[in-house]
Structure formats: C-alpha cells, structure tokens
Amino acid sequence: MSKKEKQHAFVLYVENEPGVLNRIASLFRRRGYNIESLTVGHTERPGVSRMTILAGISEGAAQRVEANLYKLVHVLSVEDVTFTPTISRSLALLKVEAHDESRHRLMEVVHVFRARVVDLAPQSLIVEITGTENKIQALVDVLRPFGILEMVRTGEVVMSRGVERQANHDSPSTTELPLEAEASASV
Amino acid sequence: MIKTGAEIIWECLQRLGVEYVFGYPGGAILPAYDAMTKYRVHHVLVRHEQGATHMADGYARASGRVGVALATSGPGAANMVTGIATAMMDSSPIVCITGQVGSALIGSDAFQETDITGITLPITKHNYLITRAAEIALSLREAFQIACSGRSGPVLVDITKDAQNGSCEFDWDASEVRVRRPERRSVLDQARVTEALDLINHARRPVILAGHGVILSGAERELLAFAEMTGIPVALTLLGIGAFPAKHRLCLGMMGMHGESWVNEAIQESDLLIALGMRFDDRVTGNLKTYARAAKKIHVEIDAAEINKNVRVDVPLIGDLRDVLQILLPGIERSDCGEWLVRIDASKDKSAVRDIQNLPDDGHLYAAHVIHDLWRETHGDAIVVTDVGQHQMWEAQYYRHDKPRTLITSGGLGTMGFALPAAIGAKFARSDAEVWVVAGDGGFQMTMAELATIVQEKLEIKIAIINNGYLGMVRQWQEFFYEGRYSSTPLLSPDFVKLANAFGIPAFAVNAREQVIPALRAARQQAGPALINFQVEQEDSVFPMVPAGADLHKMIRRPTPLVERVSDV
Numbered sequence: 001m002s003k004k005e006k007q008h009a010f011v012l013y014v015e016n017e018p019g020v021l022n023r024i025a026s027l028f029r030r031r032g033y034n035i036e037s038l039t040v041g042h043t044e045r046p047g048v049s050r051m052t053i054l055a056g057i058s059e060g061a062a063q064r065v066e067a068n069l070y071k072l073v074h075v076l077s078v079e080d081v082t083f084t085p086t087i088s089r090s091l092a093l094l095k096v097e098a099h100d101e102s103r104h105r106l107m108e109v110v111h112v113f114r115a116r117v118v119d120l121a122p123q124s125l126i127v128e129i130t131g132t133e134n135k136i137q138a139l140v141d142v143l144r145p146f147g148i149l150e151m152v153r154t155g156e157v158v159m160s161r162g163v164e165r166q167a168n169h170d171s172p173s174t175t176e177l178p179l180e181a182e183a184s185a186s187v
Numbered sequence: 188m189i190k191t192g193a194e195i196i197w198e199c200l201q202r203l204g205v206e207y208v209f210g211y212p213g214g215a216i217l218p219a220y221d222a223m224t225k226y227r228v229h230h231v232l233v234r235h236e237q238g239a240t241h242m243a244d245g246y247a248r249a250s251g252r253v254g255v256a257l258a259t260s261g262p263g264a265a266n267m268v269t270g271i272a273t274a275m276m277d278s279s280p281i282v283c284i285t286g287q288v289g290s291a292l293i294g295s296d297a298f299q300e301t302d303i304t305g306i307t308l309p310i311t312k313h314n315y316l317i318t319r320a321a322e323i324a325l326s327l328r329e330a331f332q333i334a335c336s337g338r339s340g341p342v343l344v345d346i347t348k349d350a351q352n353g354s355c356e357f358d359w360d361a362s363e364v365r366v367r368r369p370e371r372r373s374v375l376d377q378a379r380v381t382e383a384l385d386l387i388n389h390a391r392r393p394v395i396l397a398g399h400g401v402i403l404s405g406a407e408r409e410l411l412a413f414a415e416m417t418g419i420p421v422a423l424t425l426l427g428i429g430a431f432p433a434k435h436r437l438c439l440g441m442m443g444m445h446g447e448s449w450v451n452e453a454i455q456e457s458d459l460l461i462a463l464g465m466r467f468d469d470r471v472t473g474n475l476k477t478y479a480r481a482a483k484k485i486h487v488e489i490d491a492a493e494i495n496k497n498v499r500v501d502v503p504l505i506g507d508l509r510d511v512l513q514i515l516l517p518g519i520e521r522s523d524c525g526e527w528l529v530r531i532d533a534s535k536d537k538s539a540v541r542d543i544q545n546l547p548d549d550g551h552l553y554a555a556h557v558i559h560d561l562w563r564e565t566h567g568d569a570i571v572v573t574d575v576g577q578h579q580m581w582e583a584q585y586y587r588h589d590k591p592r593t594l595i596t597s598g599g600l601g602t603m604g605f606a607l608p609a610a611i612g613a614k615f616a617r618s619d620a621e622v623w624v625v626a627g628d629g630g631f632q633m634t635m636a637e638l639a640t641i642v643q644e645k646l647e648i649k650i651a652i653i654n655n656g657y658l659g660m661v662r663q664w665q666e667f668f669y670e671g672r673y674s675s676t677p678l679l680s681p682d683f684v685k686l687a688n689a690f691g692i693p694a695f696a697v698n699a700r701e702q703v704i705p706a707l708r709a710a711r712q713q714a715g716p717a718l719i720n721f722q723v724e725q726e727d728s729v730f731p732m733v734p735a736g737a738d739l740h741k742m743i744r745r746p747t748p749l750v751e752r753v754s755d756v
Contacts, residue, residue, distance in 0.1 A: 015367070019316075023308060030309045060495050067492035073313040073333060076368045 004058040007036065009086070009158045012051040012069060013043065013076040020074045024051065027068055033057050037090075037155035048076065052158045081160055088158040091128070092136045093118070097147035098125045106146055113139045124149055190357040192320030192350045193222035196284065199327040200228055202359055205255050207615045209233055209242040213259025214299060216286030218351035231615070231644055234636035236263050238608035240270020241634070243281040245612030247274075248595045249570060249620075251405070253334050254281040254612060260288055261299030264345070265306065269602060271341045272310040276599025277426060278403060280339035282330045287347040290318040307343050314343040320353035324362035332364050338490040339403060375506055375514060383485050383502045384518040390459035390483070392527045393419045396442065396471075399426035399598070400464015400489065400508050402591045407431070409512035410463065416516065418523035420531060422450045424465045425583055426598040433567075433587035439531065443471040444733045445580040448742055449535040451733065455740040457482045464488065464508045467497040468599070473739035487511045552700050554578055554653045554723045558585040561623065561651060564707045569621040570595065570613050574606035574630035576660040578653035580729045582625050604633030607650070611637060614646050621649070621711070628654040628680045638690045641716050649710050650718040652683055655725050663728045667743070687718040698722040 014020050028035050037054040062080055069078045098106050110117055110127055119126035129139050196219050209231045212220045223230060233239040236258040243254030258264055264285040274281045288297040304314045313333050315326045330342040401410050407430055414421050414437050421431045422442040431438050439450045460482045472478045486500040487508055494503040504511050558581050567587055572595040573579045579596055588594050595613055597605040606626040614622045631652050641648050662676040687694035693713050695706045710717035731742035
C-alpha cells in the first residue's frame with residue numbers, strides 16, 4: 001500500500017447466484033485493485049449472501065469501488081464500513097509441531113491467547129483461534145519458533161456495531177470495547 | 188399458453204417493441220431462427236456478427252431505443268465482442284442474444300462452445316446464461332430494462348439450445364421485472380444545489396462542458412435554456428456534438444485533443460467548469476496536473492462511479508441530467524458573461540484565420556474541404572456516421588451539427604470498422620433521414636462486407652471514403668512522435684469504385700476540389716446507395732493537436748501557410 005492507500009472494508013449483500021463472486025472479483029481486477037481478503041457466507045435471508053472484502057486502496061478509489069459495486073445487478077447493498085465502529089474477526093487453524101518436551105509450553109501459549117486445541121496427535125497439535133487479525137498474527141509469531149507445519153486463515157468478517165448503520169466518514173472509530181482480553185505480542 | 192423457448196424470445200421482443208433485429212444464424216441459435224418466421228420482427232442478415240452489434244448500436248444511437256443483435260454460439264458470439272465493448276464505452280443501450288450449446292454440454296468444450304458470459308463480463312452492464320425456457324421471458328425483460336436504465340449500456344443474454352427447444356407456460360404479465368433493490372435516488376440535497384448555483388451565479392469565466400449524457404438524457408432543451416439564461420458558453424465533447432446547436436452564438440465547438448484552440452484555451456482559463464454528462468476522458472483533459480487549475484468544477488453525472496475518477500470536482504450532482512438541470516434552472520440569477528465572451532471571441536479570430544477553409548485552392552484536395560462541402564450540400568441535416576481516425580476528427584471539426592443524434596461515432600473505444608454497419612442501424616432507425624458514412628480507407632476495409640447488407644436491404648446510404656493511402660492518424664503520430672518512420676501505415680486499397688460496382692452500388696471517384704460538389708450531388712441524386720472515393724492529400728494532418736498527456740493549452744497549431752508548422756509548445 002502506498003501513502004494514500006488504506007485498508008478499506010466493504011460489506012456487501014448479494015444475491016446467491018452463479019458467477020456473482022466472479023463479477024465482484026473481476027471488478028476489482030479490472031480497475032487494478034488488489035483484494036486482501038474476501039469472505040462470503042449465507043445470511044439470515046434465504047438466497048442472500050454476505051461478503052466482507054478488504055482492499056488496500058485510496059479514499060477516492062474506495063468511493064468509486066463502492067459506486068461500481070452498486071452497479072452490479074446482483075449486488076443488493078454495499079457499504080464501506082472503514083470509518084464506522086465495527087467488530088471484525090477471523091479464524092485460523094494452526095498445525096504446530098508438538099513433542100513431549102514442547103507440548104506443555106505450547107498449551108500455555110494457547111491458554112494465554114484464549115485459543116483452543118482441537119486436535120492432538122503424537123507429533124503435532126492443531127490450534128484454533130478466533131480474533132482480530134492482529135491477535136491472530138501475534139499468536140502466529142509466538143508459535144513460529146515451535147514449528148508451524150500448516151496454517152489456514154479465513155480472512156476477516158466485519159459487522160457494524162449497534163442497530164443503526166452509520167456512515168460518518170469524519171469520525172474514525174478506535175473505541176472497540178474490550179469484550180475479551182486481547183493478547184498482545186508482548187505476552 | 189404453452190410456448191417453446193424460441194417462440195418466447197420473439198414474443199418478448201415483439202412485446203418490447205422491437206422492430207429490427209440484426210443477426211446471423213448458426214447451429215445453436217437455429218431454433219430461434221426457425222420460430223422467427225411466425226413473428227413480425229424484421230431480421231437483417233449481416234455479413235459478420237461484429238456488424239450486427241454495430242448496427243444495433245447505430246440503431247440505438249440514432250433512435251434512443253434499445254438495439255438488438257442476434258448470433259449463434261462460439262465464433263458468432265465471440266465476433267460480437269468488439270461491438271459490445273464499443274457500446275459499453277459509449278453507454279449505448281443494446282441487447283445481444285446468443286445461442287449456446289445444450290446445457291448438458293456446457294463445460295465440455297463442445298463444438299462451437301465458448302464461455303461468452305465469461306468473456307463479456309467486464310464489457311456488459313450485465314449478462315445472463317439461460318438454461319431453461321421458463322427463464323427466458325424474465326431475463327429478456329430485465330435485459331431491456333438494464334440496458335436503458337441509469338447509465339445505459341449493453342446486456343448479453345446467452346440461451347442454450349435446449350432452453351430454446353424446451354416449452355413452458357408463457358405469461359407475459361407474470362414475467363414483470365421484479366425490483367431487486369431500491370434504486371439509489373439522486374442524492375441531490377439542497378445544500379449541494381445551493382452550492383452549485385452559487386458558483387454558477389458568481390463565476391466570471393465559466394464554461395459548460397457538454398457530453399454524450401446530454402443526448403442520452405434527452406436534456407438538449409434544458410441545456411439550451413441553461414446556456415441562454417446564464418450566457419455561459421458551451422464546449423462539446425466528441426460524443427456531445429449535436430447536443431447544442433453548432434450555429435448558436437454560445438457554442439464554442441469541440442474540446443480536447445483535436446478541439447479548436449479557443450475552446451481549450453477557454454477551458455484552461457476558466458474559473459468554473461460545469462460538466463454535464465461527460466466523464467473527463469484523457470482525450471478531453473490532456474495533462475490532468477495542469478487541467479483547468481483555476482477552475483471550480485461542478486460535475487452533473489448519472490454514474491456515481493465517474494465522480495472524482497479523473498478530475499477532482501468541487502460539487503458533484505449525481506442524477507439524470509435533465510432532472511438536475513430542471514432543478515438548477517429556477518435558481519439562475521445571471522444573464523450574461525460580460526467580458527468573458529468577448530475575450531474568447533478575440534482568441535477565436537486569431538485562430539480562425541489559419542483555418543483551412545480560408546486558404547486559396549492550391550490544387551490539392553484536403554479532407555477538410557470534402558467534409559465542409561458535404562455539410563453545405565446536405566444543409567447540415569444529414570446523419571453522419573463516421574469511422575475512427577483523421578476523417579473522424581475532420582468531420583467533428585468541419586461538419587456543423589445543430590441537432591442531437593446526427594453524429595454517430597465510436598468515441599470511447601475508437602473502433603475502426605464501426606461506420607458502415609452503424610450507418611445501417613441508423614438508417615433503420617431513421618428511414619426518413621439522409622445517412623452518410625464518412626470512413627477512411629483503412630477502417631472501411633475492416634467491415635466493407637456489409638455493403639452487401641445495404642444492397643440486400645435496399646438501403647439508401649451514401650458513403651464517402653476519405654482515401655489518403657495511409658492509416659492516417661497512426662501515420663500522423665509516426666510523423667510527429669516517431670521521426671516519420673511510417674511503420675506499416677502505407678495502405679494498399681482496392682479500387683473502391685469497382686468494388687462498389689461489384690455490389691451493384693453506383694460509385695464516383697474524386698481527386699480534385701472542383702469535383703467534390705458535383706460528385707456529392709450525383710451521389711445524393713441516386714435513389715439507392717452510392718459511394719464516393721475521395722482521393723485526398725496523402726500526408727495531411729489533423730490540427731490543432733494536443734499530444735497525448737500534454738497540457739491542454741499546448742497545442743500543435745495549424746500551419747500557416749501549410750508548408751510551415753507553427754507550434755505553440
């Protein structure tokens with residue numbers, strides 16, 4: 001990302017029809033913007049999927065992306081939630097080397113991060129963690145010395161706080177409530 | 188009642204008011220062609236599917252209605268791509284219907300299978316792959332609605348052979364287009380309107396930039412009222428030509444790369460640009476860093492994605508241009524531009540003396556003379572359909588259009604080969620109008636097979652080939668920017684007179700200025716089509732010219748006299 005670029009988060013409701021993902025991805029590709037993360041899944045409404053797309057782009061480009069996305073017939077709504085108070089989460093599974101001598105220390109780390117061990121094998125274990133990208137990255141950094149054999153991350157899902165949707169571009173939010181203790185890299 | 192998918196296609200087209208379909212049959216679209224004979228829609232057999240799309244496009248631009256093209260799967264559909272991209276760039280409402288292999292064969296690389304919805308995804312407003320007869324009616328109705336709503340453009344409907352052969356209950360009323368989502372209403376809050384009016388009422392050197400959107404929105408009358416009430420001069424984009432009468436005292440002419448010097452200078456010196464239905468294309472702005480630096484910008488545009496794309500604007504007004512102008516008109520509190528027009532007129536005089544029309548006849552035939560005489564002979568009333576290149580720019584400079592939809596040209600994509608087929612579409616849309624093709628020797632050869640379509644359909648279309656033996660615009664760039672290395676631009680052409688005769692079209696050859704008017708008159712007297720081959724000066728160039736990416740006011744000016752190029756750079 002260059003100086004003018006910033007990670008923008010778009011939340012889209014789309015009709016769940018063949019090729020919709022292709023149309024949306026193609027729009028980013030055609031205008032020369034790189035998608036950092038894209039998640040999609042069903043919603044509370046049948047036939048409607050919800051996407052969270054993260055892209056590192058300038059403010060002007062973000063406005064045009066939003067306008068261009070809205071031109072796609074299958075897109076029901078699109079909102080740039082970059083400057084609205086949101087909760088964002090992603091999930092990661094990490095397969096880590098675990099021998100008798102390292103397993104105990106690993107479990108401690110997992111505990112501190114409020115992660116979970118979901119598979120235990122003689123030579124390895126799988127850790128599941130949910131949280132912000134920062135928190136997950138912190139865990140990854142701590143686990144790396146143990147030997148990460150495999151990792152999968154879902155990409156971020158984002159939801160606005162409260163009932164009313166806000167789009168106040170003047171007040172960037174930094175006030176995420178500490179709903180759970182956020183572990184940091186210094187742990 | 189129960190109908191086959193093929194019948195439903197024509198039922199829908201007929202009910203949607205389609206009179207003409209431009210197409211070419213083939214295996215995967217055979218059921219539709221078989222059913223066609225039972226319906227009133229007139230099918231025009233083209234010679235190449237690209238021609239079908241340009242015809243639909245020309246029809247749409249001349250009439251303001253949706254043009255329809257039809258083709259088979261595979262190569263038929265693939266041949267449409269250039270025409271679809273052309274329509275997309277110029278916001279022309281067309282619907283392309285293509286046959287597709289049977290749904291069971293999709294993905295199997297079957298004979299004449301191609302993923303046309305995948306291919307056309309970025310060059311259509313929307314497209315459909317229809318695999319069941321029951322989906323056809325709704326999709327076609329939606330396609331027409333999408334093509335002409337908001338910022339208009341092309342839609343493709345790909346229908347598998349089994350969907351055409353299948354049957355289902357056809358109920359027109361039940362296939363009403365559903366509302367997917369609320370339309371985004373123009374966000375025209377009063378504060379923005381007030382802000383715009385304040386700028387409009389107080390600017391000292393304002394210029395209106397009128398584009399294709401004026402014509403697409405049908406806002407010509409509102410533009411005229413706006414200009415006359417405010418006294419603000421109007422500059423036109425290439426596709427905006429006709430949106431404001433060329434003969435009007437406030438009409439400056441075309442802006443941009445080959446715009447007249449006074450137009451570009453006025454834009455650069457202005458303190459307010461009122462952009463109406465135009466998108467600040469690079470051919471219009473030149474170097475963005477130095478573009479109209481002192482000017483505030485108001486941008487009235489139906490497509491929110493165009494706002495701040497190329498030029499940062501101060502007041503965006505998103506909405507249909509006609510609606511927005513109607514909202515602005517009652518708030519206007521000025522009636523003239525005082526010294527500003529006098530100042531523009533003064534710079535006009537200086538440039539106008541260099542005009543080629545004022546040069547004595549030196550025995551050479553220049554394209555500008557041809558276009559000028561064509562304008563005079565047709566009293567400026569013809570629909571002129573141009574190809575792409577030097578002749579296109581000369582047409583824009585020397586044919587003075589007073590009415591909308593009388594210049595039809597490929598602006599955004601710059602598609603050579605556009606003119607001849609687009610003129611066929613235009614003639615179907617406006618059978619009462621005199622239709623002229625103005626094409627270069629290069630572009631004409633790209634789609635000249637459609638001469639046969641003209642003859643088969645007995646169309647009275649007149650054709651002027653501006654023949655300079657070069658791919659002229661590329662040659663001009665090679666002369667200016669590549670030290671005159673004419674790489675692959677000299678062009679051998681057939682004898683166009685004999686060629687036309689082979690199609691049964693009367694034709695004339697002209698190579699001197701005094702022959703121009705007699706040839707134009709002879710061609711116009713023909714009851715059917717006619718062609719004139721104008722053998723013009725080989726190495727003539729279009730002036731003025733703003734080199735690509737240069738500052739808009741730094742134009743290469745017309746030479747005075749022709750032997751010496753005067754550059755203001």
